[in-house]
Amino acid sequence: MKAKIVITPKKAVVDPQGKTVKGALEQMGYQGVAAVHVGKYIEIELAPGTDRTAAQQALNDAAHKFLSNPIIEDYKLEIE
């Protein structure tokens, strides 16, 4: 089992990386890019036999407390 956590900057936070990447895409000729948001992707491999519900709960806690900073970031957690 694997947990996948995608962390993105909150809308209210200025994202200079996203803006710079958007500018570069436009300069390269890619069209139709309305906005770019640069975030982080974390993959966590879970030990065999881990209880899915318990892992979901624990990782939500870790994502809120440590893996993301709720003041500036949002996260999405998926376990597959």
Next chain:
Amino acid sequence: MNFAVLQFPASNCDQDAIHALRDVLGQSARYLWHKETSLGDADAVIVPGGFSYGDYLRCGAIARFSPVMQAVKQFADNGGLVLGICNGFQVLTEAGLLPGALVRNRDLQFHCEHIFLKTVTPDSPFTNKIPPGKWLKIPIAHGEGCYFADEETLAKLKANHQVLWQYCDVNGNLTDTANPNGSLLNIAGVCNEHRNVAGLMPHPERACEPLLGSDDGKWILESLIAALEKKTVAHAA
């Protein structure tokens, strides 16, 4: 006074802080390794600049969970004076000891230069000695110093006079060009509601001798020393 200067893996302004406190200001100061669980006899704590834990994940995110930070949190909760400088400021916001967060500079550049600071709130343990109308010339050296807080937090910071310093130009004007990193309201440093924990991105410890281009940083450290002395006298009485 006894200062404890924290050391995390990749702290790099710890020696500057010790030098300023010991050799320039004549205080007793010692290093405190991140694995320590007690602050000993420390009267105040400096969380220095650097790149604690390689700035992995987010600046200050991992340092905040180190054993020594649990002791700092307890010390701060009991009213102890704590000053975070640069990465130390980031650690204190991540730890929830200070409001807001520090994000990537708006131009994505690492800024290493002297800036000017306007002291907004003179009534604090970190600003009490700064003469009114004195703009402090102090260096910055950071890539992630853009102060962010939501509107509600900003309103609270203003109402409680928790903004201690703002970036200004040489004449004390709070202009956008004087803002090196895009910080909201030009904020360079804030304190907590109880006014015993403060953090700032500029480096006062690197501006304590004229040889280094400015000794304005002394005003901040001397404010802290004066506040500690006052506290000791009050305690004795």
